[in-house]
Amino acid sequence: MASVELRQVRKAYGALPVIHGVSLAIEDGEFVALVGPSGCGKSTLLRMIAGLEEITAGEVIIDNAVVNELTPRERNIAMVFQSYALYPHMTVAENMGFNLRLSGTPKPVIAERVAEAARMLDLMPLLDRKPAQLSGGQRQRVAMGRAIVRNPAVFLFDEPLSNLDAKLRVQMRAEIKQLHQKVGTTSIYVTHDQIEAMTLADRIVVLNQGKVEQEGTPMELYKKPANLFVAAFIGSPAMNLLDGTVDGDGGEPSARLGDGTAIRIAPDRKVKRGQAIKVGLRPEHLSPGVGGTALAGQTLLVEPTGAQTHIIFDLAGHPVVAIVDGEYPARYGARFEANIPPEQVHVFDRETGVAL
Numbered sequence: 001m002a003s004v005e006l007r008q009v010r011k012a013y014g015a016l017p018v019i020h021g022v023s024l025a026i027e028d029g030e031f032v033a034l035v036g037p038s039g040c041g042k043s044t045l046l047r048m049i050a051g052l053e054e055i056t057a058g059e060v061i062i063d064n065a066v067v068n069e070l071t072p073r074e075r076n077i078a079m080v081f082q083s084y085a086l087y088p089h090m091t092v093a094e095n096m097g098f099n100l101r102l103s104g105t106p107k108p109v110i111a112e113r114v115a116e117a118a119r120m121l122d123l124m125p126l127l128d129r130k131p132a133q134l135s136g137g138q139r140q141r142v143a144m145g146r147a148i149v150r151n152p153a154v155f156l157f158d159e160p161l162s163n164l165d166a167k168l169r170v171q172m173r174a175e176i177k178q179l180h181q182k183v184g185t186t187s188i189y190v191t192h193d194q195i196e197a198m199t200l201a202d203r204i205v206v207l208n209q210g211k212v213e214q215e216g217t218p219m220e221l222y223k224k225p226a227n228l229f230v231a232a233f234i235g236s237p238a239m240n241l242l243d244g245t246v247d248g249d250g251g252e253p254s255a256r257l258g259d260g261t262a263i264r265i266a267p268d269r270k271v272k273r274g275q276a277i278k279v280g281l282r283p284e285h286l287s288p289g290v291g292g293t294a295l296a297g298q299t300l301l302v303e304p305t306g307a308q309t310h311i312i313f314d315l316a317g318h319p320v321v322a323i324v325d326g327e328y329p330a331r332y333g334a335r336f337e338a339n340i341p342p343e344q345v346h347v348f349d350r351e352t353g354v355a356l
Contacts, residue, residue: 031203141340243277246274257316296313
């Protein structure tokens with residue numbers, strides 16, 4: 001295992017900069033997820049750590065050694081790609097042991113490591129099959145097994161579950177987490193799916209246009225997003241964001257929406273009267289009942305999901321999502337009323353996007 005550190009890493013393609021001085025320290029044995037929308041630079045950053053992309057400026061440090069000039073093989077990393085990249089003419093066992101065979105590892109050692117990885121990933125009954133005889137999830141487990149047998153210092157995952165269906169993604173997500181708990185190898189995981197990042201990672205790094213917007217534990221990012229971008233990206237369904245203006249004095253500030261609705265704000269928010277803000281309301285914090293601020297509007301859509309009911313209602317001319325546990329007798333066109341405690345109301349400066 002090893003620590004990974006990025007010091008002011010930059011990448012430019014000609015005159016076009018895509019990574020803008022990213023600095024990041026990943027501890028030995030930590031599982032870190034890089035998340036962000038398509039084109040934010042997360043895969044480019046991962047490929048620079050792997051040595052597959054040349055670094056324009058800055059340093060990549062693995063196990064306290066600068067590796068900028070080292071080849072991918074010399075960096076002692078293993079990468080799992082979105083594409084399984086298995087050799088179709090080889091068996092599962094041959095695919096998993098191929099890199100070891102290329103490096104001259106003795107056959108008994110290869111067999112031992114392949115068997116160990118196969119037991120860990122429940123691949124023992126499949127060792128004699130070829131990739132065409134496997135499901136998508138099984139192929140991805142083989143790709144992971146091929147990485148495990150090398151005993152790398154760092155695992156790099158580049159959106160490894162994107163090609164799987166929803167059920168398999170959930171299953172493989174659990175298997176990747178269990179794998180990390182068993183092996184404890186430092187892991188960096190790239191995904192655009194914030195649910196994957198939230199469930200898998202010890203720490204999440206949110207990227208946007210080649211810059212780090214915020215890093216922290218999943219719950220830190222969920223409870224205290226640093227800005228509008230992180231607030232909108234973390235959470236499913238996404239946070240409701242509404243334009244408002246600060247009203248009220250002293251210890252009872254509020255946000256006044258366009259239709260005059262007032263939403264109480266926690267007194268510790270750093271706001272001032274007349275300030276233009278964005279009000280953030282998480283759907284799961286909006287619920288029927290007493291306490292907090294009552295927000296009401298016409299029901300636009302009802303989506304039962306079994307354990308929950310998603311209710312979309314009009315608030316100040318904007319569709320707002322609320323999540324209610326279990327069944328709820330809401331119907332289209334009827335009045336829906338939800339409450340939210342002031343401490344659950346997020347406030348952002350409308351001009352800068354910074355959390356207040």
